[in-house]
Amino acid sequence: MPKKPDLMPGTLDMLILKTLTRAPQHGYGIALSIRRASEEVLTVEEGSLYPALQRLLLQGWVKAEWKKTETNRRARYYTLTAAGRKQLGVEQSQFDQMIAAIGRVMQDA
């Protein structure tokens, strides 16, 4: 029985930033988006998500704003900043490089 893989360490920030390129979202919505986009493979727990959002706020890569949901509930909406967009590029290229390197190790007979 294959253990549930939940998340790949070190990629959460990138996934959040990417998700926010589409539209500003609140935390819960971000978690849902990632889960759906990954076809239920990646599950972001709250205990991972909110600390991550705090980090991103501190770094200035996202900004937050309290608003009302369509269903009239209060929620904190996160928006990608210019710096965040730049950071996403950095993380994505590092990630790609890393994956390529791992692929090289894993492939050759």
Place this chain on the structure above:
Amino acid sequence: MPKKPDLMPGTLDMLILKTLTRAPQHGYGIALSIRRASEEVLTVEEGSLYPALQRLLLQGWVKAEWKKTETNRRARYYTLTAAGRKQLGVEQSQFDQMIAAIGRVMQDA
């Protein structure tokens, strides 16, 4: 200046097991193999490598044996066990699944 990516957390065990499929090796040699195979992108620090090898030993995925090097130095050679080979398959498929899932999140506009 892109920060050095060193390693992707959670993949070290898989990389070690894969390296040992080619031939039994000692710790230092494993580190060199991974570095070379990845074209200097992945660097395995000793402080990561030896704890990882201890884990693999405990799990029974590798076994160790003291031998002499070609250059006549004492070294501890690690060999993949049958269980280790099986484990490698598991980790590799989980990894592939994870990467595919991340790719799905990262691609769509």
Place this chain on the structure above:
DNA sequence: GCAGATGTATAGACCATCTATGGATAGAAC
């Protein structure tokens, strides 16, 4: 004999993730 590469190993710090909570509101069900 000294430097540098080879080789093993551990202790402590660091940091991201997970588990486990706690609380609040809206809407639906009954």
Place this chain on the structure above:
DNA sequence: GTTCTATCCATAGATGGTCTATACATCTGC
């Protein structure tokens, strides 16, 4: 109108893998 479920935010503590730093030993070349 009370209960249940889904939505929504957030933190504390544990866990675990990786990194930094260090220690030690041998062999080769100069």
